[in-house]
Amino acid sequence: MNKKTIKDIDVKGKKVFVRVDYNVPFDENRNITNDTRMVRTLPTINYLLDNGAAVILACHIGRPTEAKEPEFSTKLLVKHLSELLKKDVKWADDCVGESAEKAAKDLKPGEVLLLENLRYHKAEKKNDPEFAKQLASLADVAVDDAFGVSHRGHASNSGIAQYVEVVAGFLMEKEINYIGKTLENPQHPFVAIIGGAKVSDKIGVIENLLNKVDTIIIGGGMAHTFDAAKGYPVGKSLVEPDKYDYAREVLKKAEEKGVKVVLPVDLVIADKFDKDANFKTVPVNQVPDDWEALDSGVETSKEYVKALDGAKTVIWNGPMGVFEFDNFAKGTLAVAKAVAKATEEGAISIVGGGDSVAALKKTGLTDKISHVSTGGGATLEYLEGKEMPGVKAIADK
Ligand code: AMP
16 A cells, blocks of 8 residues: 655645544533644644645534534634644635635635534535535645544545545554554564453454454453353453354454464452442452453463563554553553563554553553554554545555
């Protein structure tokens, strides 16, 4: 997969449409509470500005309707974006039509324009060709830096490619280089760590990775479905009985393919699902009826560390326990430390999808990972090996 990036085109004097993912969280007064998604697009925007482009930013916030609810207006982003870019950001009260066209036409090299919420128009998610054409007409070239929406084929990241060339921004390039290229051609030993709540959310990821990895570590709530499938008592632990057969199938497939599966050998169990619950550690096959497993135990962490020793590629999705409660975050921390160590020793490590990024953040080891993916659902679908319409629309080199 060799995609064109902003470095492969001349942007001097050009109007550049940039699809960004600014679907940031807000508090009840509509103040931005986490600007990570905005900050991570700054290298792309600054590069374009420094190279003489006029930058037209397009994004969505939330799930608005065509009633154009003001709480989803991109106007809420203008002040903070101006501060981040250290320059005035102009704003158009629509993303297509007269006001957008005039604002884009008047925009000069070195200037930034933010368009109103793309999803105020149903046509965006419908990937309506006429709407895509209108977006494309604002610019000479398009840049996609919104990896978080790449698993969807919408007008602004997919349909638009019919009318104007689309190239990758730096953030998109990083996601493609790490996740796409790693899955295509990983260095071995390749270890996948799959945790989180449910097996059913991760079936696609497990299926795809079983064909590529040498070792798969299965932890978190989903491990209990495997434990139950093996006939161990699981007490009140989270399990999915309709996935027992699937769990047995995964173990069989792994054996056939020579993939080592590492499951918990001991568990931290609690007398209720609560941060202040009483807790103790027991062997995996000794969970009493009234208790539930909320974390992996110390012996399991040792197994995880051993499995990661010498790894050259590590993909981690999903926490090893209920990391939100401090007493049940130790298994996740142990894995984070082991992944950080493997990275220090030369492995490529990728963390992403679902709650993984929040779990990693809590361990304070985010900076020690090669690539922390910015997508939630998008990362998961990329790991599943699904075709990503947003990535597909980017021009090949
Ligand atoms: P996911 O988004 O699929 O990665 O799942 C993350 C969620 O799984 C987190 O909110 C964890 O609290 C939860 N989780 C992890 N381990 C367990 C467990 N043993 N029992 C219940 N929930 C768990």
